[in-house]
Amino acid sequence: MSGTINSKTAEKKSDRNRLFLSLKEKKIPTKYLYDELGSKLFEKICDTEEYYLTRTEKNILDKNSYEIIKTVKIKEFFELGSGSSKKTRVLIKEAFKINKNVRYISLDISRKALNMSFKELRNISKKLEIHLIEGDFLKDIKSVNKSSDTRMYLFLGSTIGNFDNALAVKFLSKLSKIMRKDDFLLLGVDKVKDIDIIKSAYNDKNGITEKFNKNILSVINKKYSLDFNKNNFIHSAVFNEKKKQIEMYLMSKINQKIKFSDKDSVYLNKGDKILTEISRKFTDKGLRSLFKQSLLSINKEFNDEKNFFSLYLLESTK
Numbered sequence: 001m002s003g004t005i006n007s008k009t010a011e012k013k014s015d016r017n018r019l020f021l022s023l024k025e026k027k028i029p030t031k032y033l034y035d036e037l038g039s040k041l042f043e044k045i046c047d048t049e050e051y052y053l054t055r056t057e058k059n060i061l062d063k064n065s066y067e068i069i070k071t072v073k074i075k076e077f078f079e080l081g082s083g084s085s086k087k088t089r090v091l092i093k094e095a096f097k098i099n100k101n102v103r104y105i106s107l108d109i110s111r112k113a114l115n116m117s118f119k120e121l122r123n124i125s126k127k128l129e130i131h132l133i134e135g136d137f138l139k140d141i142k143s144v145n146k147s148s149d150t151r152m153y154l155f156l157g158s159t160i161g162n163f164d165n166a167l168a169v170k171f172l173s174k175l176s177k178i179m180r181k182d183d184f185l186l187l188g189v190d191k192v193k194d195i196d197i198i199k200s201a202y203n204d205k206n207g208i209t210e211k212f213n214k215n216i217l218s219v220i221n222k223k224y225s226l227d228f229n230k231n232n233f234i235h236s237a238v239f240n241e242k243k244k245q246i247e248m249y250l251m252s253k254i255n256q257k258i259k260f261s262d263k264d265s266v267y268l269n270k271g272d273k274i275l276t277e278i279s280r281k282f283t284d285k286g287l288r289s290l291f292k293q294s295l296l297s298i299n300k301e302f303n304d305e306k307n308f309f310s311l312y313l314l315e316s317t318k
């Protein structure tokens, strides 16, 4: 028992250290966006007029779920970073119609998201087998790789866009390696398009994205007893055209010092920007190269009419 407690303390310490190192480079790990409030705010972002991603992906899923399900005989769905599972619902429902023994497993960092997901899926049927795992998919994917049933991994919402290319390749290769011959990965990706459309998706007029971004400070304040003051920061989401990615920052309004421990502090000058998230936008060419590097091949591809967003049904080529 004490072993468990010790290891958790150690983990917290190294997480704290990692955060400090990260802050010195003017970054905050993106995962801290998703506490209970953060997950709720993200759901609200999905409903804004400007945030086309969720709506578009859901339409693609609504149109093609039947086709996806009949192509692949799946016993088990394994969703990474499920959020509320509102989009996944259609897919699971179609699968359940065909196979009452279908199983759904979700791995998400946020307990709130897992609860929302459970509510969303439970009303498909009481008989649907649902497993919820609270965890960090970058770290914990290793521990959940045992299954003898045909599995479809779901990695939707363009969450892959939060990873730079190296990390994306590392993550997808890891998935490809644990995939069996009959397994599939359904991956959702946001595409390069008119810059103004992309930018407004991260600068909604009601300021929900701003709240979501600033909430990261409350999360680390609470978790590590820090004293960031939200009012001293400005939300900024810009499109980096060279890297084809949204970069979300918190910009310091003043010169300030944030005490981290007795001996360590973080100093910010007015105008300094802390990076909280990147959200990459992909081209077909970029994706082909990403899949190749990650030992994945395309079985099927689904798009919306405007080609705003794509869903890929992928197989492992390992």
Ligand code: AVJ
Residues within 6 Å of the ligand: 045, 053, 157, 158, 159, 161, 162, 201, 202, 209, 277, 278, 279
């Ligand atoms: C959940 C990572 C896909 O990058 O678009 C939404 C998160 N950040 N608005 C994205 C997000 C700002 C979102 N993902």
